[in-house]
Amino acid sequence: MSTRIGLISDTHGLLRPEALAYLQGSDFIVHGGDIGSPQILEELGRIAPVTAVRGNNDREGWALQVPETEFLQVGELFIYALHDLALLDIDPAAAGVRVVVTGHSHKPLVQEREGVIYVNPGSAGPRRFTLPISAGELIVDGPRIEAHIAQLVQ
Template sequence: MRRIGLISDTHGLLRPEASAFLHGCDHIIHGGDICEQRILDELAAIATLTVVRGNNDMGAWAKDIPETASFEIDGVRFYAIHNLAELPIDPVASGIRVVVSGHSHRPQAKERDGVLYINPGSAVPRRFKLPISAGELLLDDGTMTPRIVELVTR
């Protein structure tokens, strides 16, 4: 079984709760709005890291971060993008099984047409009434089990 950690919209803050939740992951996907190189360094010390650039990722440190990423883990095709509304591909036609995004700060995992769309929410200070959250995806012989976790309870 592989455990894929999902995090987005850290906005320069990697909470201890988020770091603790991600420990033990085989791979981490960050859905953008990282805002500081230090966050990537801390995440890369935990697990293999795939990251996409968000609308708030500016400056020299972020120039080489791609806006999208297409990759495979254990035979499962992933696509990562910060803002799902800007998705430039048809995931079904492209053979994508999981689309990871961020931007809205709204945690959600739903399957449509055989594609799992998952947004782990935001791991920064609470915005509006949205939770502080991260997610994981467990891969086990082709079975995918998504989970979103509230990191800090209200």
């Protein structure tokens, strides 16, 4: 039986209905930062347990409770989340991490390096320049992991 982990980032206070619809059916959700308001996490929490990290724009008092980095273990899988990949402070492969989830750039990315899958689901919040509005998912089936990005709005 596979596990679906919904990935979202850079909502900046806007949780689009398309993002909520896309994340339905997730077993877990990881938010890669720049959340924008605690209500975003509350709404996501109605879908599935949320692991969230604080982004560089999450400066209000509520955000101080949100860690800058976070580990999520799903079965044998270790996921490491942080907002800005440039601030990666661990060697994921050496730490046993299979997936690193980030945000910040608003640019969707799925890339595997040295056995580690790096996923940036892009931005699900307000449009920035001509970048897509997107979210992502991990499908975990035992040792097999698939990462996908979905464009939410044309």
